[in-house]
Amino acid sequence: MIRTARLLGPVLLLGALLAPAARAETRACAAPPELLEAGAPLPATVRAARAGSLRILVVGGASVLGLGTSGPAAVWPARLEALIAARRPGLTVEVAVRGRRGLTTAEAAALLAAELAQAPAHLVLWATGTVSAxxxxxxxxxxxxxxxxxxxxxxxxxxxxxxxxxxxxxxxTNANIEPYLGTLRLVAAAHQVPLLRRWELMRHWTETGQVDVERAPKPERVAATDRLNECLAEAMAALLRSGVAEARGQPRP
Structure with missing residues (x-):
């Protein structure tokens, strides 16, 4: 189970990322395919997986720490790890989660620098922008x-x-979010890194009635938050499949 420190678990990452989810008991949220395209390759991830050892670092605020979920196992980084771990063993994976509530982008960048000085990461998943907005x-x-x-x-x-x-x-309603969303898209394109468009994904799931935490009745809110995290994990897995395929020179899945 992923904790806010580190987790080691044997998984076959490339097999996991290039195959559909296997958890029959959970129905993933449907999403427009264009929101799940990486648009950029993930070569370091592929190289690390081929070498047999991969370190993933997740950086962010409350959304990566599990606030509102039923527990650490329900947070989307943990669900992502579980989706990968459901496949054949073979690759050693270390997943580290770093962050705190209210983390600004500048503070996250400093945290990244400190973390990289201690332990390099092959793949970094960086959630940001909310506090700035x-x-x-x-x-x-x-x-x-x-x-x-x-x-x-x-x-x-x-x-x-x-x-x-x-x-x-x-x-x-209460913040001018669009400049921050647009900026993240531009920065991702300029640096040629994938962007998980979480805002658009969640808006789609809300508008199509797939998961709506804000309007869930209080007794159902934890379950709705768990489902949201499951759907985010599925979306991230799909994005990583796309990035891995691009790095390997294959058509996008």
């Missing part, structure tokens, strides 16, 4: 921090996947 921080400050963090990852030979904010009616 909520606090109305300057977009240029976010861009500067993103550029610094992504350049550091590139210099270290690590793959990166950016993850934009979670969809929220409250946030949409």
């Amino acid at each position: 909520v606090r109305g921080l300057e977009v240029d400050e976010m861009v500067e921090a993103l550029n610094a963090g992504l350049e550091a990852l590139k210099a270290a030979g690590s793959d990166a996947v950016l993850i934009d904010p979670q969809f929220s009616r409250f946030l949409r």
